[in-house]
Every structure is written in C-alpha cells, then in structure tokens.
Amino acid sequence: MSIAPRRLALLAPLAALPLVLTGCASASGADDGTVDVMASFYPLQFVAEQVGGDRVTVRSLTPPGAEPHDVELSPAQVSRIDGADLVVYLSGFQAAVDDAVAQTSPAHVVDAASDTTLRPADHEDESEEEHAEHEHGDLDPHFWLDPSRMPSVVEDVAATLTEIDPDGAEAFAANAAALSQRFEDLDATYAAGLQQCDVRTFVTSHEAFGYLADRYDLEQVGISGIDPEAEPSPARLAAVETIVRDEDVSTIFFESLVSPKVAETLADDLGITTAVLDPVEGLADPDADYFSIATANLEALRMALSCS
Incomplete structure (x- = not known):
C-alpha cells in the first residue's frame, strides 16, 4: 500500500x-x-x-x-x-x-x-x-x-x-x-443538552463519534469509516445523500485535522451547511483543551440537531 x-x-x-x-x-x-x-x-x-x-x-x-x-x-x-x-x-x-x-x-x-x-x-x-x-x-x-x-x-x-x-x-x-x-x-451536561432534539442523526466526515452517539442516544452516519484517510465509494456517498434527505439532516460535520473537501462538496450538492465537530485527537488551537473542545462540540451538535 x-x-x-x-x-x-x-x-x-x-x-x-x-x-x-x-x-x-x-x-x-x-x-x-x-x-x-x-x-x-x-x-x-x-x-x-x-x-x-x-x-x-x-x-x-x-x-x-x-x-x-x-x-x-x-x-x-x-x-x-x-x-x-x-x-x-x-x-x-x-x-x-x-x-x-x-x-x-x-x-x-x-x-x-x-x-x-x-x-x-x-x-x-x-x-x-x-x-x-x-x-x-x-x-x-x-x-x-x-x-x-x-x-x-x-x-x-x-x-x-x-x-x-x-x-x-x-x-x-x-x-x-x-x-x-x-x-x-x-x-451530565451532554446528557441534558442532547435530551430534547428534533433530529437525532448527525453526519460526520469519518466515524469517530460512535461512543458519543451510543452514550447520548444519537445516530452517527460517517461519510468514511473509522479511518479518516479512507475514500468513500460512490455507493457510500449515495447512501449518505439518502440519509440526509430522509432524516432532515441540516449539517455535515468535518474535523479540524483532516481535509474538509469531501464533506464540503457533498454539503454543497445537497444545499446544506457544514460545521466542525472535533474528534479531540490533537490540538489545532494551542489555547484549547479537551473540555473547551468538548463544549464547542456540544454546541455544534445542539444547533445541527435543533435541540431545545
């Protein structure tokens, strides 16, 4: 390889x-x-x-x-x-x-x-x-x-x-x-913040958020799998498009340390927005830390999922 x-x-x-x-x-x-x-x-x-x-x-x-x-x-x-x-x-x-x-x-x-x-x-x-x-x-x-x-x-x-x-x-x-x-x-803050949401499916550039989804009763859909380097197949892209339309998904998430090109292209094709959901694997911002990133992730999810 x-x-x-x-x-x-x-x-x-x-x-x-x-x-x-x-x-x-x-x-x-x-x-x-x-x-x-x-x-x-x-x-x-x-x-x-x-x-x-x-x-x-x-x-x-x-x-x-x-x-x-x-x-x-x-x-x-x-x-x-x-x-x-x-x-x-x-x-x-x-x-x-x-x-x-x-x-x-x-x-x-x-x-x-x-x-x-x-x-x-x-x-x-x-x-x-x-x-x-x-x-x-x-x-x-x-x-x-x-x-x-x-x-x-x-x-x-x-x-x-x-x-x-x-x-x-x-x-x-x-x-x-x-x-x-x-x-x-x-x-506890995540559990309360994600309890009442109009949408419970979120789309990410790669499937880094399975534990988060399991914990808070959400459904993760990854454009790519666990490996962020994987190139999604045309069949996978078509499947994600169907899920976006069927589940009323408004946002496709990409991450800070990987190119957003595929996520942005798919979002443009579907007429929806993009936002960052950080897998907290490394720091792009030296002033950030685990908790500040997790808090920003929660706010991004709440907005994308229309949580009250």
Whole structure:
C-alpha cells in the first residue's frame, strides 16, 4: 500500500527530532527531577498532565496539529519510550506506538484499552478491498469522546504515578478526583443538552463519534469509516445523500485535522451547511483543551440537531 501524503508530511519534521529529544532524555526521570511521561496522543497527554501536575513532564508522541491515526516515530522517540518512567498509550490505535512499546522496556505502562471496553468498529459500509487497506483493527478506538469512560483512565494514571513517585500520592489522588469530577459533570451536561432534539442523526466526515452517539442516544452516519484517510465509494456517498434527505439532516460535520473537501462538496450538492465537530485527537488551537473542545462540540451538535 502506498504511503499517504499526510504520513510523508509527518516524517519530515520527525526526522529532525533526534538531537532535540536525545538531549532531554535521562536514565530515570526528566532532567528537572519530575516523572518523565510519554503519551501517545493528545487525550492521554491531557490526562497525564492534569493528574501529574507539576510533578510530571509529559511529552506527546504525536506532533501538535498532526492527525494521530498513522503517525510514524523517529528513532529518538522510540529511545525516549524505552527510557521513560511512564508510557500512556492506547493499544490498537497507532501501529508505530504499539511496535515501539513492544520492542522497548518502559518502566511503567498504562494502556487505556485496558481501562474501558472498546466497541466493535462498524465495517458495514466498507467493501472488502477498503477494509483490507485500512490499518485500524476491528475495534473503534475513539472512546475518549464519551466522557463517562475517561475517569477509569484517570484513576489508572494516578495509581501508576503513585507507584513511581509515592511522595506525590496525595497530589495525584486530589488531581485525579478533580479531573474525574469534571468528566462526570461534562457527561451530565451532554446528557441534558442532547435530551430534547428534533433530529437525532448527525453526519460526520469519518466515524469517530460512535461512543458519543451510543452514550447520548444519537445516530452517527460517517461519510468514511473509522479511518479518516479512507475514500468513500460512490455507493457510500449515495447512501449518505439518502440519509440526509430522509432524516432532515441540516449539517455535515468535518474535523479540524483532516481535509474538509469531501464533506464540503457533498454539503454543497445537497444545499446544506457544514460545521466542525472535533474528534479531540490533537490540538489545532494551542489555547484549547479537551473540555473547551468538548463544549464547542456540544454546541455544534445542539444547533445541527435543533435541540431545545
């Protein structure tokens, strides 16, 4: 299979990382004495930062603004995984990270896949050829879009940080409790905000929002499947057009880290609008965070679904 253009774009900046990252690594812990944490992509980076506070130094294996599904790692990043005090990742999501964790010996590992039950990926609308070309497995990785699933990851990170840094146990426990409460409050806000809606079907550029849809009794329709790189077939586009008309859908959602071209073209053909629904896989805006993005997503959904 040929390398996607986005993957080629990622390899160039990553090739420049070894001198920077090699200078930062230490045998045990970060240079400033904090716990050295490597997170595979943004939602897990956010949890580690919030739970660890000033007792941790957290770095992400996915560059800012990069789409994480098929990220590649430089040799320096693999070396840093090997020397990290803690690696927080999601097995089955990023093949390069899975390989690096398997080939190295991180002192401590938190695999978020063990903290929640992942739902099966929906391959119903893929041809056999499309499914064979995709790098994702048979499980949908996007659990973080259901905030009710996040506290279990928070508690796992807090417990593991306590093993590494027992003196920080009280701080980790307090930070974890506060963060878990924020996720619980967000869950309640979503449930209330999406309870009374005239439309309960939403169309997205790719099927990243299955957990959110399941949690709040909505129906997600993806132009593409789990893999955002997948090109929808003409039959799939025709099926989405039918759903848009039959379900009175007013908006097609695209995301910030993937080209909106297909979504915009389809919306133009149907005479409806487009809007951003962010899968919170990475930050396009450095001033944003998980909760500000989730709040913006809720408002976008409420408007598109005519919620009261």
